[in-house]
Amino acid sequence: MLRNIPKVKRYDVFELVYAGKTEGNPFIDYDIKAVFKGESEEVEVNGFYDGFGNYVVRFMPSFMGEYEYSVSGSFSDETYNGTFKVIAADKKNHGPVRVSDTYHFAYDDGTPYYSVGTTCYVWELRDDKLIAETLKSLEKAGFNKIRFCIFPKHYVYNLDEPRSYPFEGTPVGSYLITPENFMEYDYKTQGNNWDFERFNPAHFQHIEKCIKELKKIGVEADLIVFHPYDRWGFSNLPREVEVRYLDYIINRFAAFSNVWWSMANEFDILPNRDDSVWNFYGEYFKEHDPYNHLRSIHNCLRVFNHSEPWITHVSYQRTDLYKTAEDTDGLREKYGKPVVLDEIAYEGNIQCGWGNIPGEEMVRRFWEGAMRGGYPGHGETFLSDDGILWWSHGGKLHGESWKRVKFLLKILCETPGHGLKKVPAEWDCVTAVCEDDILAAETGYRIDYYSFMRPGYRGFNMKDDSLYEVEVIDTWNMTVKKAGTFSGKFKIELPGKPYMAIRLKKV
Template identity: 40%
Template structure:
């Protein structure tokens, strides 16, 4: 059986829908996939059951031209379906997926720069509140954030209308069946983020269920079954990143060997090798058990830590991007991770970027219901505007603003310190110097040009940075 040639844009999404058996448990009983061919290259993609006798295979082509495919399945009516794709150029705003570039930075697949400015809305898609979700998207559209960390599984305190697995009774979920409506809703929101140019950093596991629903202590077989289904449904979305776990070390049901095995399994089954990492916890902001990012099955460092000034150390230790996904949140709750001032969080963003890394934001105020960090909604803090200002400063500089220190550009940040002057050694070429007030969001060019050993006068206040650019 063959199907008409489909028109698809590069890095877009092509979906094959087939009708097949619905008796028994199709999630476990039916194997399905397709092999996509471009010239002498083959890409194997797994399919999935979507309920009511519907099966789907999703594919994202990374080359323009003519592709062909053939399905394979344990169900005869799904096996041997053939078709072709005519893949054209990407549409407006489609830069492809984000990849690691030059060791410690990111770029989109078409070469466009990508600096990660993240935020956290753990369960914004889980409340079943369409109005709140639309408000979250409107807020994100006007924010500086281009990545959202979000969970797939519930916590012990949640009573969501739908779960990834079938069932609504704690401890009695059917982990051999998935809820297609839960995933269809999640996918719609991932596509909403994609239209806004925002990456969806999907947190696959976490330690916050504490045995309530039974999703933080699944067996290795259940873990892999869950991962296979999630990857089959979501990997073809070009804005998906994988976070294997939030605060992985707080989950006492799994060992380090378990996490290693799951990350390796994820790499094996993801045909696109989307960005993948794992996020650590901290013990009372005294000890952090950061994952060993020398292991080849992670693409970037996802770190929770309280000291952004260690960014350059992490960057030098492992040849991959540093993303400090959690450093504390702006807010006023009693938990120490949730009561940073806007100025403090802004400083931590600047320290991270000045060290060559990327950082994530969060917000949790007592009088704001629901709180952004858990459910989205609206932002009320002082840091987002300053983070947007920082993003504009980084965008005006070279793609690798750290390596450029030896090539006529530097960005020096002083944080809470107050200095009367800043000494520089600039060489023989003339340079322009700007004094940046990172809190008031102003850029003051100094008169004339500077070269050689020079002393830059500074205003008598904190939260300053100095930007140096060689005159062309």
């Protein structure tokens, strides 16, 4: 008998589907919930209506062993019970990402996670061919996080209709809209015709498929719940619809181990809501998400008060044209949370200043952030005849900075223990050491990053008797060259080029 019970891998999704009642509005009129009980955990979850009479509950087990479940709710007059077995996780699946050591991240199984992310706001709402290309590009570059929206996006270079909508109904259509008038466009006076009481399951099913594809290539799905770039009215739904939407995405998406919740993109320019609304929604996720996925909120001009307890990490957009990643250590100190630089401008050549920095400057911002113990995010906005800009649509990468991501990630992964922090050392470079003070002292591990400055050499004066292995890192050309072993006072020659670093560790 036992050999016939269902098996699921740890951190994978165990899903149950039931036919249920369809009279009235199944999205509102009925509920479905379940309890999953194993030796080490008991988890209550809510399910959701998936259309065509189907009710679904999902569960992500965090432990191995045998589980029982019990499914009930007004969707059915019956209660469904059963058992299943959780086997070892897939070798590449380490579970959801958690905050670790205050300023860093690790997967649920303890494996360190060094975030190097990118942004493609609505890549998943494009056609299948482009989606496949985006996934290939992500994998090639080595990104391990991507930010994207659940709702479609209306903005410059984003005037097409999406492949699907989150609600039943019909949009006004894009034929009225041009790059010249799109900012003045007011959805309220136009012919959008949505039934906000009925979700469009196909929209969410498709997003789930994309989340799963991301998981296969080791990419976290940083889901943007709300955003202001709108011609459909999705940025200003009635409050009860917004809460129903939160329930729906929690109940659908939370069982996917690679989900993060980004409460908003540019929260401060969404209409008709103050910080208390964001705090209410943030707390709502904290309370209702059974797996406690990471939660953040991303700014336009005004940085949210990241001391709010529902916020797991800082999600920071540049607030100054010139300095951005340099703010990392200040944000760490201010909030005592990991700092993710979810927009430090985009490499590209579009007309807007947020979307036209050189690749060198992007990579410099990556290293400035990473050496300060933060986690940089990439983006690309190159003018293109086909209107496919990575920043929103994914596709191919055209820049220079993405090629340097895997190299930085490799360097980060070589950190003894887990995570770097900036320490006061020289005034004219960023000195990163191990976050853990004992490890830092034991290993002497240290990276001095020189940013755009280009010393021809650097002098060191080590206060201990240790012998240090010294390497010269070219962050742009992605080379690590051994300089030799040294102790006491010594000099390390450098090529006098920008974007260099020196790494030391005790032999």
